[in-house]
Amino acid sequence: MTSALNSHDSAEAAAVVAGTEGKTPRSLVVGPRSVINRLPKYAAGKPPAAVQGLESFKLSSNENPLPPLPAVLDAIAAETAVNRYPDPVASSLRARLADFLGVPAEDIVTGGGSLGALNQLLAAFAGQQDDGVQDEVVYAWRSFEAYPISVGLAGAKSVQAPVTEDGRHDLEAMAAAVTDRTRVVLLCTPNNPTGPVLGTAETERFIESLPSDVVVVIDEAYQEFVRDAEAVDGLALYTRYPNVVVLRTFSKAHGLAGLRVGYSISRPEITEHLRVAAVPFAVSSVAERAAIASLDHYAEVVERVQSLVDERDRVMKGLRDLGWSVPDAQGNFVWLNLGEATPEFAAQAAARALSVRAFGTEGVRVSIGEEEANSRFLELCRSFTKAPIGS
Template sequence: MVFQRDAISKLPAYKQGVAPGDSGAVKLSSNENPFAPLPSVVTVIAEALSTIHLYPSMSAPELTERLAARYDIDAENLAFGAGSVEVASQLIHASAGAGDEVIFAWRSFEAYPILVQVAGATPIPVPLTDGDRHDLPAMAAAITARTRLIFVCNPNNPTGATVTTAEMHDFLARVPENVLVVIDEAYVHFNRDPDSAIGLDFFKQYPNVAVLHTFSKAYGLAGLRLGYAIAPASVAANLRRVSVPFGVSDLAQRAGVASLDAEHELNLRVDILVDERTRVLAGLRAQGWTVADSHANFVWLRTGDDTDRVNAALIEQGILGRAFPGEGIRVSTGSIEANDRFLAAAASLASGSPGQ
């Protein structure tokens, strides 16, 4: 038998959100943007199709220039990948290996422990608070001489909770400067919490902070795979060293620039989704559900041991959320019609579940 790493065979596979197929169900399991791409972005992509026989630029020069100017940072502070999850993988591979530890809250983005183990490092999950928020004091207490990297997902996936500016300052004061803290802001565009920590502010104040952003959510480019890190120059250089060559396609780069050009239109769509998230939360609470505020493009039903039953009932009524057995169900903010269907399904569930 061909040799394979034993640790890999024991890894859970990353689960993609269930697709509806021909069932007529609505897919609210992947936090996708429900709006179709902007015509201006589609036009740019179509115009680039005649050059897909050529390799893309690995340095993404136009996108780099635009983002560097936007954030008032140096071009050397940017590194790109096929979505922010791939850049997260770069960060892990560049920072940690066998015998090293990577800390993250749990539950948080489910790819973290998988990516850490693929790199041969040791994942250190730290339980969330009872309010489904990052327990930053506990995460600081978990730091050892082997800690190399810490992920802080803000807003947190799948709970939607934020970390405050004061909490982040207190936390970073306890983190050694040789440990990189990555603020994962995949959902930052939907964040309306005035007290929330802003990754870029911390990057500019601390030498050991990096920030992750993606074009998948607010910009609606999930299918093209484009994300980036804002990081200290030495860290960003290492990310480029460990990245997959030509991993960001020319189509993705052009679509990213076109999306920045159309940001006003895209922000109007984000505002609609934030309003819909607010409406869904209010509707759930009016039905008797206990739901915490979310600052992402989804809501979190803390259903505990009743998760399988509640999820099965939602599926029966054509609502495909993302269930985490024994914990809860994350339901994306979709179109108005999809959200109406979700609220109708939630209202019809029998009372007495932990989320109600």
Template sequence: MVQPLPHVREIPPYVPGRPPEARPGLTTYKLSSNENPYPPLPGVLGTATQAAEAMNRYPDMGCTALYDALSTKLDVSTDRLAAATGSVALIYHLLAAYCGPGDEVVHAWRSFEAYPIAITAAGATGVQVPVTADGRHDLAAMAAAVTERTRVVLLCTPNNPTGPALSHAETAGFVAGVRDDVLVVVDEAYLEFVRMADPVDGLALLRDHPNVVLLRTFSKAYGLAGLRVGYAVAAADVASALRAVALPFGVSSIAQAAAVASLAHEVELLARVDALVGERDRLVAGITAAGWTVPEPQGNFVWFDLGDAAADFAARAADAGLAVRPFAGEGVRVSVGEPEATDRLVEMLEKEPPPA
């Protein structure tokens, strides 16, 4: 029997957030995938609908309009951009382009679930560095984990699923201490939700360090999760490598059109982000008032460090009409959603004591 390569059998499965189960007489809410709960803006939806009329044609493989719009927004040349089907695809592309058997990839853990999957798929070895007790990257330990075999370091800020974000000062200090032949990936999928002193300025890092790669997405703040479009900003040679290994015609015409339209409607879109940040603050206040604690959230989600109680917590949330994302034996991530969902979760927390 024909067999796949040995490392393929070792790839862990990706577990998506599940939709809520129907509850008679109860409105249910999906808080398991960190999605933007708002529908597309009319201008974005209209543009995407118009693009769908040409679905019999291949998309622009060069993503010309998208690269031009991003070049203007970010003040970078188009040769420093690479688009793909979400920023997660760019992680796969980058590891495929720069890693192989014997190479190491350092990353925090718990962090984004796709990291070990993409690392294993590339045939590389993941080096997991535990996050701190409050869910933050332990940058000192990560720096110590870099060896002569390290090709890539992955920094997730804000960290999914635990929530805290890195500061610019600590990130710049970390990057300055890493060899220049190691790529430092700053995964900024939740960039627009950050509200903290000294947030990471990814473009400034990239200007000072050509081994930095920025990953961003239209899935979260921009609400285009169903269309799958993300982008990398990197040195021109790195961006070229990412484009070289990408699946041809990967980003659909509809996704490209919607992304460009989203940039044109950015003021309205980011006003929705501000509303979600306000809802996040209200949720954290309710959690705190109920006697529970969560790490400082800087994305559109909160993290409950529950250990073996994670599954039971998720089951109780499901009974309340809330689909959340449990990580067995570790904790539960809950997305910031509609105000009614916030109220429902806080009511649930008020009825039970926090774990000792």
């Protein structure tokens, strides 16, 4: 009681000092920029529901279900100087990446995950011009759900080209959507959430069809999982085309999603502007040390990734054995084009202690998880009577 009285007395005293005693509090009138209310809300993958007698599995966020390598955990534990700001340009990591990838260190700009690197790029190259005209950013849809949010926050206009029935980029439609206001084109390969990759030849033809002042972003967040021999290699293209930017991350294959470390690779004509737009200290010293340790033990990363690829292939075979039509999966996830049956499938998954990523009434993306989780997912598919559209 005494504590409550003291609290009340303190509030009264503060009101007297502020000159607000006896006055009606003002209502909040501060509002966001108008674009905020027009943007979609990013929906992160939900955790699984607890179901008695079942171990729960999260298959909704494209996370690596395996923990970081022991050497990486040791490196994280050894970083104690967190009272100091990190190197603002992550020099040690960039030097290690340069050696690992065979590119100049000055061509690498780090960011808070590949999304952070993308936001830096949009801040530098796409927004609203001095005359009030919006730049345009062209990308496939459905693709990474953060794209329209990032583009809108940058002040630019999204131009979406629908993916094909099998979940691929329609490059002809994307090329046709480019205008004199287009500043950036985003290519997500493998495409999240549908799964297919872009081929080398088709991507080269697409780039060559665009004006040379349009920045082409090749988003390769899942590059380590790709096994298609014809898949485009962003690094090879950036050396040939000065307007190409490659995005990569340590979140997926390396299992460092919680540390937020990614990067872009581009020619000096682009990186000079990216460094101006880069968020200072975006990559922490802990994240930098962890990423370097993971690169130093990359052979072990490859083994872990291959184990997930093997599971992905097992899941894909299981789905096709059911007669289900599913797009080619080259990331660490599969896509079920379930249409109106999407909410029902997600609910049945939740009843089995599995969380999946449902996109309205479009479809469901299911991340490749632990072996038991993948088997339980396949069991659900065997009992689900509404096959994906096109099956």
